[in-house]
Amino acid sequence: MLRRILLPALVTSTLLVGATVQSTASVADTADRRSASPTSQVPPASDKERLNGSATRSGPSEEDCTEAAERAARTATAPSSYSCLTQLTPAEGKAARVSSATAGRISASAALVAPLPVNDCTGDEDGSWWSTRTMQCQIDPNVKYTYRDSDGTVLGTALFATAQQLDVATNSLQWTETDQITMLSSTGTLPANLGVSWTTNCSATCTPRSTKPWVQTPIRDGQNLKTTYTLRDVPSTVYDYIDLDYQLSIGSPDAIDLLPPITWGGAEVRCDNKLSVLDKAGCVVPWYTPTLRVSRAQYGSSADMIEWAQNNLSGHWGLRGTGEPLHRLQSSSQQDSNRRAICGTTKFTADPAIQDDSCDEFPFAGTYESGALNGVDHGKDCAQVTAVRAGTTNDLALDWPIVTTAGMASGSEKCVRGHIPRSLNTDLGGAYGVFIKEVLLADDDPFWIRVTL
Structure with missing residues (x-):
């Protein structure tokens, strides 16, 4: 069986792009400290394929x-x-x-x-x-x-x-x-x-x-x-x-x-x-495609943006049964380049109406499906969405639960870019980092993404 030879690379990925760039390690550590940390992504036997x-x-x-x-x-x-x-x-x-x-x-x-x-x-x-x-x-x-x-x-x-x-x-x-x-x-x-x-x-x-x-x-x-x-x-x-x-x-x-x-x-x-993850040695069944579960209750409008893109854009990225899987991109330098293309500081202007606004993108910069790797060199060419406020409970996922489109979307865009509260964006990036570690996702490994309640 002919396979790509996978070599070690730095493990960095984040969904948040802007003035501050966090590595997977730091984002994941932040997520681990949250009381509502992501549950294990290793699937039960009922999820076998x-x-x-x-x-x-x-x-x-x-x-x-x-x-x-x-x-x-x-x-x-x-x-x-x-x-x-x-x-x-x-x-x-x-x-x-x-x-x-x-x-x-x-x-x-x-x-x-x-x-x-x-x-x-x-x-x-x-x-x-x-x-x-x-x-x-x-x-x-x-x-x-x-x-x-x-x-x-x-x-x-x-x-x-x-x-x-x-x-x-x-x-x-x-x-x-x-x-x-x-x-x-x-x-x-x-x-x-x-x-x-x-x-x-x-x-x-x-x-x-x-x-x-x-x-x-x-x-x-x-x-x-x-x-x-x-x-x-x-x-x-x-x-x-x-x-x-x-x-x-x-x-x-x-x-x-x-x-x-x-x-x-x-x-x-x-x-x-220690190739797929720098501090971990382990084994997996390589032909199984794992699923990253993203909870609305935890990630609010950031999760809703993903579901909106999966349902409304022709790529249907990571939507099992409709689209193709996403694939992890391990190169940190390429991830940085992807972020700059979609959400560089000269390409995104924060909206003061959004609490601690940040630039969120999907497909993730840390995937081969990133818009920047598929013909997009400016985030303005992605579909545009913005978080909608629904309350003032100080629970960001409840206060900013959904997104709405900003301008017209044709459905053929190669990506979506959103104005999303920073913590929701960053924490979802942390969940992706944890997921990579838990399932030993190697470079170009496929995965599904499912938005849950």
């Missing part, structure tokens, strides 16, 4: 098993029993589980179907990888074992489910993986000493490079095998993209395996040692 593309596992099919059994029966020089492990399609797996459950209800001698293994993918047992920024999981209930005699006649079958979960941390270069396999049901006769072998391989710079949770470990009908182990990144001077792949075999010394083990990949971890 599905990995597209090669998300589902592939492996030998039932047809492959039948053909291999026929070849073995024709060419065998001595009687032998055979077995093969196949990957069912989701539809085939579901039909197999329904058939086993039905058999269990109508036959006293048939075993009931065991429950699926449980992890943060429970409810999404489709064999696909799902993730948040700090978790990746999968449950695949579609693995079938078939046991045949020397003539190719099926003697017995077993249906298995596998489950995996990787839990990484943005403040650690090590993470855990928990793997499970359950024999859900069986039919007929299975060979003695049926066992599971599983290998996990991870690419450099991961250690250990190979882990074997089970080596011909016995398993019986209804049993769940489960193990947790630790993996670690050995940090380099660039971002470390670590791919993990897996190999599963189920068999017995009493039966010849007709097919190779099932193999799959799709799990990926990105780690860095």
Whole structure:
């Protein structure tokens, strides 16, 4: 997989542009001291998203098993029993589980179907990888074992489910993986000493490079095998993209395996040692796009300006389902240039009607979507809005909750510029700085932005 090589850079970003320029560190520290500090941006399991593309596992099919059994029966020089492990399609797996459950209800001698293994993918047992920024999981209930005699006649079958979960941390270069396999049901006769072998391989710079949770470990009908182990990144001077792949075999010394083990990949971890954030080393799931939540109750008209732009300007920046994600810009010098273009001291005049007026801009100067990087060299060419006063409670978010347009907006502008009370502007900049740290947002990493109540 071809990736941009990400190198360290100073971490500075702010939404406030004017006579005073604050770095992410100072703004974030200010936000941390506020009693209403931003809540954690690391998403819960309910916010997980599905990995597209090669998300589902592939492996030998039932047809492959039948053909291999026929070849073995024709060419065998001595009687032998055979077995093969196949990957069912989701539809085939579901039909197999329904058939086993039905058999269990109508036959006293048939075993009931065991429950699926449980992890943060429970409810999404489709064999696909799902993730948040700090978790990746999968449950695949579609693995079938078939046991045949020397003539190719099926003697017995077993249906298995596998489950995996990787839990990484943005403040650690090590993470855990928990793997499970359950024999859900069986039919007929299975060979003695049926066992599971599983290998996990991870690419450099991961250690250990190979882990074997089970080596011909016995398993019986209804049993769940489960193990947790630790993996670690050995940090380099660039971002470390670590791919993990897996190999599963189920068999017995009493039966010849007709097919190779099932193999799959799709799990990926990105780690860095103080590259995305200068004082932090940690790991994330790189293909998950996190969401910055911006509260109206905390940021008032500054939040409303973002929502106005997302809904009324054609860019719809960061609006999931309508626009494209924003992308973090890490270069402090480029951020400064972006600010000067939109809100330089010669390009913005404070409005005395706005309490402690400041120049607020969206998309942020600290993103690649900044108007200054997309053809705008003066903030007057952005859509213009101004905060509207609604009260005198000394709570700025309540007193200045919304914006109104100033002049005409065509909807095709590359940015919006607003007259916003300074603290609302600065504190929202602090929230973005905290967000960058919490989710280890690297240069050009995408993120969504959602305005909440």
